[in-house]
Amino acid sequence: MSQILLQCSYKGTRYGGFQVQPNAPTVQQALQDALEALFGARPPVTGCSRTDAGVHAQNYYCTTLLDRDFALDRLPQAINAHLPDDIAVRRAAAVAPDFHPRYMALGKRYVYRIWLHSARNVFWADTSHHVRGRLDPALFAALAGCFVGRRDFSSLQAAGSEVADTVRTIHRCEATLEDDMLTLSITGDGFLYKMVRILAGTLIEAASKGRGAGDIEALLAACNRRAAGPTAPARGLTLMQVYYPPGSTGIAEAEVDP
Amino acid sequence: MSQILLQCSYKGTRYGGFQVQPNAPTVQQALQDALEALFGARPPVTGCSRTDAGVHAQNYYCTTLLDRDFALDRLPQAINAHLPDDIAVRRAAAVAPDFHPRYMALGKRYVYRIWLHSARNVFWADTSHHVRGRLDPALFAALAGCFVGRRDFSSLQAAGSEVADTVRTIHRCEATLEDDMLTLSITGDGFLYKMVRILAGTLIEAASKGRGAGDIEALLAACNRRAAGPTAPARGLTLMQVYYPPGSTGIAEAEVDP
Numbered sequence: 001m002s003q004i005l006l007q008c009s010y011k012g013t014r015y016g017g018f019q020v021q022p023n024a025p026t027v028q029q030a031l032q033d034a035l036e037a038l039f040g041a042r043p044p045v046t047g048c049s050r051t052d053a054g055v056h057a058q059n060y061y062c063t064t065l066l067d068r069d070f071a072l073d074r075l076p077q078a079i080n081a082h083l084p085d086d087i088a089v090r091r092a093a094a095v096a097p098d099f100h101p102r103y104m105a106l107g108k109r110y111v112y113r114i115w116l117h118s119a120r121n122v123f124w125a126d127t128s129h130h131v132r133g134r135l136d137p138a139l140f141a142a143l144a145g146c147f148v149g150r151r152d153f154s155s156l157q158a159a160g161s162e163v164a165d166t167v168r169t170i171h172r173c174e175a176t177l178e179d180d181m182l183t184l185s186i187t188g189d190g191f192l193y194k195m196v197r198i199l200a201g202t203l204i205e206a207a208s209k210g211r212g213a214g215d216i217e218a219l220l221a222a223c224n225r226r227a228a229g230p231t232a233p234a235r236g237l238t239l240m241q242v243y244y245p246p247g248s249t250g251i252a253e254a255e256v257d258p
Numbered sequence: 259m260s261q262i263l264l265q266c267s268y269k270g271t272r273y274g275g276f277q278v279q280p281n282a283p284t285v286q287q288a289l290q291d292a293l294e295a296l297f298g299a300r301p302p303v304t305g306c307s308r309t310d311a312g313v314h315a316q317n318y319y320c321t322t323l324l325d326r327d328f329a330l331d332r333l334p335q336a337i338n339a340h341l342p343d344d345i346a347v348r349r350a351a352a353v354a355p356d357f358h359p360r361y362m363a364l365g366k367r368y369v370y371r372i373w374l375h376s377a378r379n380v381f382w383a384d385t386s387h388h389v390r391g392r393l394d395p396a397l398f399a400a401l402a403g404c405f406v407g408r409r410d411f412s413s414l415q416a417a418g419s420e421v422a423d424t425v426r427t428i429h430r431c432e433a434t435l436e437d438d439m440l441t442l443s444i445t446g447d448g449f450l451y452k453m454v455r456i457l458a459g460t461l462i463e464a465a466s467k468g469r470g471a472g473d474i475e476a477l478l479a480a481c482n483r484r485a486a487g488p489t490a491p492a493r494g495l496t497l498m499q500v501y502y503p504p505g506s507t508g509i510a511e512a513e514v515d516p
Contacts, residue, residue: 086380119349195312
């Protein structure tokens with residue numbers, strides 16, 4: 001048995017998230033179906049993150065076990081032949097038996113896309129959040145920087161979660177505007193439940209209502225979900241990259257230090 | 259009666275091109291349906307280009323006639339409410355009665371997107387052409403420059419077309435590579451039938467077979483469609499911008515000199 005790391009992309013629109021659940025198709029299930037079709041047996045698939053329903057991934061990592069030799073460079077296309085068009089395996093790499101895609105992640109990068117034009121975007125309809133109001137993109141970008149640092153982010157954690165340690169480090173939080181698309185890019189060592197979507201929703205509200213850096217500081221200091229803004233829709237969120245220890249994956253871009 | 263210019267976007271996947279035809283839904287028909295639903299009567303819609311089935315547009319221009327006052331800043335959203343999700347009116351502007359979106363165009367810019375990764379792209383599946391072979395992107399970019407200039411492009415014109423004057427000026431023809439997406443951007447004063455797709459297909463073939471600038475010169479000099487490469491698929495092509503004389507449209511980005 002060898003453990004294989006799969007680097008995948010998926011468009012999350014049709015899925016109830018990565019992890020198998022009773023009432024919706026999931027990415028994990030589609031991958032297991034494809035592996036079963038290819039190898040005859042249904043292997044376990046372990047993901048790096050649960051990801052909410054409707055969230056996308058440019059680079060998602062999961063492991064599986066193979067009990068026979070298969071050329072790793074041919075494995076992605078062999079699996080892709082059994083996957084729907086909105087999921088793709090980009091690369092496969094052999095990893096150590098004790099590698100775990102979730103517990104060994106040192107950090108992650110997400111983007112949240114916001115479409116600001118009054119007319120809908122016909123190309124990014126499923127992969128961006130359309131905000132028609134009078135959001136100030138320069139203020140949005142300026143306030144994004146307020147979230148950088150090591151601090152208690154419990155104000156940005158969805159109610160119902162019971163994580164004991166709510167301190168995380170945000171390494172970078174930046175926004176760029178290009179052709180009416182405002183893209184928030186955020187890198188951190190870990191994220192609380194729905195934290196990126198709540199952060200995006202908080203920034204959208206703040207930049208639409210002319211709030212200042214002091215307001216962001218105050219809502220973080222409150223350590224209370226009700227102090228933050230609404231949870232922005234899943235469709236705008238894409239997991240861009242997961243970062244692992246050097247030498248652990250054999251995939252260069254997954255080992256860049258965040 | 260006032261003539262109105264509509265700046266539109268559409269994802270062409272589901273359509274048989276812009277212009278009404280008997281056997282497939284078209285963008286022109288969808289726009290006329292929407293205007294009829296909004297105003298009660300079916301107005302004429304005149305487009306800037308025929309665009310092939312499956313080709314997309316970031317900025318497409320067409321005119322229509324309105325026989326009553328309607329605030330132009332509210333018109334796009336009013337029309338969009340009656341359009342399918344893959345077509346959007348971005349802006350509306352009043353133009354002179356003799357403005358013609360096709361005959362007054364001074365130039366156009368297209369992009370052709372080529373996805374080079376061995377695994378499919380789940381986000382750009384409908385809007386890029388997947389090339390799995392061993393295409394050299396640096397050679398592709400170098401050879402792209404060979405098409406710049408004023409010359410007879412009849413080698414790049416689809417058979418069956420009967421245009422008398424096949425001389426056109428290509429102002430810019432450049433390719434950039436980002437995350438396995440090779441994007442060809444081409445600006446010119448006009449394009450022959452299927453010219454951009456044949457140009458893209460010719461470059462793909464040349465960059466896959468290690469051809470040189472001399473080969474491009476020779477195939478252009480042949481003035482024979484058979485000297486060029488295959489027609490690249492419609493899905494990779496997007497009309498990005500159309501350029502009109504300064505002051506004619508009231509839409510700044512449509513008046514930048516190509």
